[in-house]
Amino acid sequence: MTDIKKLTIKDTIKAFKEKEFSSEELRREFLKSIKKENKELNAYLSVFEKEALNEKNDGVFSGVPCAVKDNILIEDTICTAGSKILGNYVSTYDATVIKKLREAGAVFLGKTNLDEFAMGSSTENSAFGPTKNPHDLTRVPGGSSGGSAAAVAAGLAVFALGSDTGGSIRFPASFCGVVGLKPTYGRVSRRGLMAMASSLDQIGTLTKNVYDAALVLNIIAGRDEFDSTTVMGKVPDYTDGIDKSIKGLKIGVPKEYFGEGLDDEVKNSINKAISKLQNLGAEIIDISLPHSEYALAAYYIIMPCEASANLARYDGIKYGFSEAGKVNNLLDVYLGSRGNGFGEEARRRIMLGTYALSAGYYDAYYRKAQQIRTLVKNDFDEAFKKVDVIIGPTAPTVAFKLGEKTADPLEMYLSDIYTVAINLAGVPAISIPCGFINKLPVGLQIIGRHFDEATILRVGHNFENN
């Protein structure tokens, strides 16, 4: 059998067609690899050993095995969000993206590890232990979709789904050397994704190459009556024109993404990528996103505010971890279940968000941050009048060591410096591997106009194949 670890979606479908192996054989091979390697990696939180294959399905992804971040619901299976508070929670319905993948014939191998409720940049905030980076087991895979990124990088899934609120797909993609796509806000339904910060959350893909990202987006994109933030209109075929040359395309390089804090070697690697794109015929244009330096502070107000409201639903009464059996009044049920059910980072963000939204502070924090958000968004609108895409680093460094940043929450937050502005503006972005430093991958971030995933995919695909 071919090396299943390197299989792309395209390869897999071709191999099925040529009867190289059956979907059941492939699924069993993947389960075998997971069994062998997951103990060390901890990429999967649960594995579906017995999932029945729908042999009759003749969808475009028929038999293609994938992994799903454990904050996306698959009916009748445990969904923990990486939290003790949902350790025993069983999903009561399929997320819309799951429904769509199921209809297309995809096979779910299992659920992947994440920072609790997708809150973190290293997957160290999981209640079920950190995931390790497949390139170096002493390092983090990035987060919060660290399990999905590590599973794809280690070849334990053909592709995976993740979610991205401030970089949670792109950041681990960068650290693990895979392709991570965060679509435009409104492109993909979030029904069945556990809400963290609702004005920022988006579901996206972790894949082995850019073409696969286009294939998965083709399936999961589109309007959903159950998510009123999804937009109407026809979804294009994202593989259409992905091969087209980038000659004459205008690529903006924001000076703010190359300043203090960016590792010198990462900078070199990104500069090399820029030269390569120039050699492919793109026109490189220096631009400015003047409010970049304020985006992180605005993000770390807006996100915890929305998260504190969204996480109010975990009350120890409707489902999940509860101390109701130990105490006699309602307030104590709340205090005990939430205080002991949520992990440290979730508690910190709930506190931060509750403070910023509390009487007397709303204008100084939440409203101020939303005003800055307008300025950040305007920066992108202005830039996209001059250029077709914007590029820069995904992360300021390569993967850091496990435990290196857990002592200081603010230092961990600073890792997201190049990714959060994209969520504030709601534009799409993709991280693609662009080199290695001491065997650790570096990610190039390509940012596009609202709903113009096609162009960032085209740039990525051209970069990858030349």
Next chain:
Amino acid sequence: MSLSKMEIEHIAKLARLGLSEKEKEKLSQELSGILDYMKKLNEIDTKNVEPTAQVSGLLNIFRSDGSPQKIDVERIKKIISQAPEREDNFVKTKPILGR
């Protein structure tokens, strides 16, 4: 910027989080540090800037008027069965009025 222990206790109560004494102290330091960083935002004058709550540009999305879905009894049972305390097909909570 510094958050007193009393402020931390007030916020924790609003957020319905039971915190240990040790954690209250830790959070008072950590949150103060994070809020100091947020001061950065005051460098920018936003007097005439409209706030952005979301970026989809969509407004007032309604579903068509009518009965949405058939009531799915099995699904309701599944949902209720997750409640830590329940009776028949009901979710149970503690009394909120003193007895």
